Amino acid sequence: MPAEKTQNGSAKKDVIIHVEGLVTGFGKKIIHDHLDLDVYRGEVLGVVGGSGSGKSVLLRTIIGLNAPREGVIEVFGKRAGQAEGSRMRSLEMRWGVLFQEGALFSSQTVAENIQVPLREYTSMSQELMDEIAAMKIALVGLPPDTAQKLPSELSGGMKKRAGLARALALDPELLFLDEPTSGLDPISANQFDELIAELQESLGLTVFMVTHDLDSLAAITDRIAVLVDKKIKTGTIEELRKDTTPWIHEYFSGPRGHAALAGLR
Amino acid sequence: MASIENGADAWFKIEQGVFKAGGRWTITESARLDRQLRDFDAGSGDITAMDAGAVEKLDSSGAWLLLRTHRALEKAGRRVGALQVPERYASLLENLDRDDKKQGHGHPAPRMSPWHYRLYRIGKAAVEAGRQAWRMLGYLGRVTVETGEMLATPRKNLRFAAMAVQVEETGISALPIVGLLAFLIGIVLAYQGADQLKRFGAEIFTINLLGVGVLREIGGLITAIIVAGRSGSAFTAHLGSMRVNQEIDAMQTMGLNTVDTLVLPRVIGLVISLPLLTFYANIMALIGGAMMCYFDLGITIPVFLRQLNQAVDVGTLMVGLVKAPVFAFVIALVGCYEGFQVERNAASVGLLTTRSVVESVFLVIVLDAAFSVMFSVLGI
Structure with a gap:
């Protein structure tokens, strides 16, 4: 499954997310210090970094949940982050976000959860929305009776799948995943990786994935962005393995890194 | 609806027996396409193939519509062959078809007729109420047993600090609101009583009405209802949030008895504070009544006290006060029980807090x- 991705590698790379000179922080603590990052159309980018290095903050800043102190964030070539009202909405329609615990609305069934964005942004009939919800549920590999269940009746892995179905409801071009495999057992995590890779390919998605999971990195990412010292370093796994920055070296050459990457070479 | 830049519209047409589709079959077009496709009758016309080769952009919603149409045509007995789509979308359609077929299409459960549904809900609620009463009885039994065990070895199991906190929270903090409301009830009762009794020239009996009414019934009832709203709800919300945070699970794994640590301090604390609050409410209501008598009827305080002394005795007060610990026990029991019923979702805490009150x-x-009936049978 790894390595061969259809869309990239072609002549000119199409930048979907462009981050330049980003500064964020809470109080006196600076989290990102003039950080630059480009994400290209059709690629799967894995974002890694130590605990507290600001992986989730970066994701939240790009999707506009955190205000940056400085810097430019462009998504689909438009200013995001602090874009106001309608402009932000038109961006939000084009991306989907999967939060760590799924963040499903607890008082609604899975089908209703998936239909929330459909109801908000389109004028579909209830019948079509039911069909689309059922289709998305099948797409993420959940059994059909999940549609009528409440999030509290689902296991952790099912919640993530249901959250993914909701993130995919509007057929976004860009998918943000916040630690999609954390809290899953290795088998479910593998299946989730495969699911993401499969969806990425068939729907032509660009994926921005924050993760801790070396196995998913090795399995499905095209490029990796490492957050170290408030900046970011990007490259393929091979490139980063040769990097001499202590944290990066430790990360890829530690026992877990070896185990995960053993399958690659 | 927010707009998305949209080049060519999506279209479909039937040309020489071929269903042709083209343009941007995406989610923004799908509402319109869905309506048009529903109007389009699969059984009519003589369609021999489906060609979506002219589709410029296809997402999963659009693909679903094509797939649905293709299936409808096949179901209507048309030999349409494979669905033709541009090469780059073949895998999307294939995945969708496979996932969907693998699982069977999730049809929503058949809807009941409105009358049937209403009947169903009444029946369900009745059964649920019966079960609830049964479980509550079980819980009462458990708390009683635990209380007995605790009383057998009070030094070991009684948590004085936790109990004192409950007495403060349910009793002392409630003084202002209970006092104010009891005072107002006293005024209202005296005013309404005086208004009626004046007609017989029996204004002085307003004091009898006030004394007996407040001490026997109103004081205790008002206090219990205020405390049920104030502390019963707080018990449920607090224990419910602890359950949501898995704090209660954590306590159980440490071998802490949740009844001992959480329920009994609340029950005993409230059993201590509610009678005291009731006594306080009685006094405040009598003060309110006395004030009203003075301003409305011109009855001075000494006269009021002498009449009150004739109207009531300690027995009247005790009849009111003896009910308070029972009310307290029930309020605390229900509040704690519902708190433990909370499930791990946000709506559940609110729902059960309402139910608890x-x-x-x-x-x-x-x-x-029940007390009134019992007292009248006993002739108290």
Whole structure:
């Protein structure tokens, strides 16, 4: 499954997310210090970094949940982050976000959860929305009776799948995943990786994935962005393995890194 | 609806027996396409193939519409062959078809007729109420047993600090609101009583009405209802949030008995504070009544006290006060029980807090009626 991705590698790379000179922080603590990052159309980018290095903050800043102190964030070539009202909405329609615990609305069934964005942004009939919800549920590999269940009746892995179905409801071009495999057992995590890779390919998605999971990195990412010292370093796994920055070296050459990457070479 | 830049519209047409589709079959077009495709009758015309080769952009919603149409045509007995789509979308369609077929299409459960549904809901609610009463009885038993065990070895199991906190929270903090409301009730009762009794020239008996009414019934009832709203709900919300945070699970794994640590301090704390609050409410209501008598009827305080002394005795007060610990026990029991019923979702805490207040107010009034019947049978 790894390595061969259809869309990239072609002549000119199409930048979907462009981050330049980003500064964020809470109080006196600076989290990102003039950080630059480009994400290209059709690629799967894995974002890694130590605990507290600001992986989730970066994701939240790009999707506009955190205000940056400085810097430019462009998504689909438009200013995001602090874009106001309608402009932000038109961006939000084009991306989907999967939060760590799924963040499903607890008082609604899975089908209703998936239909929330459909109801908000389109004028579909209830019948079509039911069909689309059922289709998305099948797409993420959940059994059909999940549609009528409440999030509290689902296991952790099912919640993530249901959250993914909701993130995919509007057929976004860009998918943000916040630690999609954390809290899953290795088998479910593998299946989730495969699911993401499969969806990425068939729907032509660009994926921005924050993760801790070396196995998913090795399995499905095209490029990796490492957050170290408030900046970011990007490259393929091979490139980063040769990097001499202590944290990066430790990360890829530690026992877990070896185990995960053993399958690659 | 927010707009998305949209080049060519999506279209479909039937040309020489071929269903042709093109343009941007995406989610923004799908509402319109869905309506048009529903109007389009699969059985009519003689369609021999489906060609979506002219589709410029296809997402999963659009693909679903094509797939649905293709299936409808096949179901209507047309030999349409494979669905033709541009090469780059073949895998999307294939995946969708496979996932969907693998699982069977999730049809929503058949809807009941409105009458049937109403009947179903009444029946369900009745069964649920019965079960609830049964479980509550079980819980009462458990708390009683635990209380007995605790009383057998008080030094070991009684948590004085936690109990004192509960007495403060349910009793002392409630003084202002209970006092104010009891005072107002006293005024209202005296005013209405005086208004009626004046007609017989029996204004002085307003004091009898006030004294007996407040001490025997109103004081205790009002206090219990306020406390049910104030503390019963707080118990449920607090224990419920602890359950949501898995704090209660954590306590159980450490071998802490949740009844001992969480329920008994609340029950005993409230059993201590509610009678005291009731006594305080009685005094405040009498003060309110006395004030009203003075301003409305011109009855001075000494006259008021002498009449009150004739109207009531310690027995009247005790009849009111003896009910308070029972009310307290029920309020705390229901509040804690519902708190433990909370499930791990946000809506559940609110739902059960409401239920806890409704149930405890209901039980307080039912018990009060039962006490009245009992006292009249006993001739007290």
